[in-house]
Amino acid sequence: MLEASNLECLRGERRLFSGVDFRLDSGEMLSLQGKNGSGKTSLLRMLCGLTPPANGEVRWRDQSITTLGDEFHRELCYLGHHNAIKEELTPLENIVSSARLAQEKLDEQAALEALACVGLLGREELACRYLSQGQKRRVALARLVHEKRALWILDEPYVALDASAVELVATLVGEHLRRGGLAVITTHQPVRVSAERVRELWLDTDDAAPAPF
């Protein structure tokens, strides 16, 4: 379903990676590994269509994502380094307003359930600037609970999370894969996802043999 062929990323004069190929089918997860600065985030942004690749192509359901455009975006859930939440708004307002901006139907009850799932019930009326980093990340993760999209692209989802939240994300990803979804994840921690097939992709600038995980 998601296919990348011969992707190349240039940052200024430097080539971060080239010739990246992979294919991901329904129910599969790609775990993207690599050192700091090896281009993991750049690759994820290419897969989303935010950054055009210097070379190569990303295809979704056998069509280029640039020609698919909005059709592809409707099936994509991207969680970047930034949480995309507003400090001035409460977690509840954040979830409801970002769902509206993403054109997802979400009523208040469903939003509260999503917040309960990420363990923020009782904080839903508190402005997000009073929340800790981990709690803010949990607000961002609530999207994974209520949005039903086929492709998840998660950039370091575990940053700032405590052990129970890490467990929660792994469970959510596992459920998502069992429903037939796809996920592309970068992380420096082992992902304990009970998926049938977890593929690994190493991005290495110096082409050294990847150290065993």
Place this chain on the structure above:
Amino acid sequence: MLLLFRAVIGRDLRLAMRRQADVVAAMFFFIIVVSLFPLGVGPEPDQLRKLAPGVLWVAALLATMLSLPRLFADDYRDGTLEQLALAPQPLGVVVLAKVVAHWLIAGLPLVMLAPVLGIQFDLSNDALAVLTLSLLIGTPALSGIGAIGAALTLGVRGGGVLLSLLILPLYIPVLIFGAGAVDATVTGLGPQAHLSLLGALTLGGVFFAPWPTAAALRVALE
């Protein structure tokens, strides 16, 4: 699409309500700049009447410049802009909604303050009415054109100064026809021609600017 349009405006207005300091600062800037002129040039009513349209319009341009850098900067910094770019609809619609919200937050208060400030310059009732009308018609163009500059300078260090250098020259036609409308009323020519041209600038600015702005935002996000 209309739903998205309303959602963006609603969210921006709500954020502005939670962060009133920004809105109030731009308004006070406008009031103070306008009020300094009578103190500086002396109290002769004839001179003040001549100065008034230009002073109020220039102050309105500068007050708009004050709020423009934040039009996209906050969304860019916290990642919301990425999500908006990935949302399944044209980014231009989001930009148009943000321009409208910016005008409601930064432009409309100036329009409402203008008649009160105009009294300081001993303007006649007709001239005050035309001044307010010209600002009402012209300020949306300021938000529209300004959005292009705000998007182009996104993520640039010292972007605020660069933004002024980019955008203020583009505001010249709006300034000429806006201030010209009031002058024409004072001299008895009638403001219709100036106001029509101002209206044309606003329509052009508000409805064409979102597309180059969206393109600039995509470049900034790369």
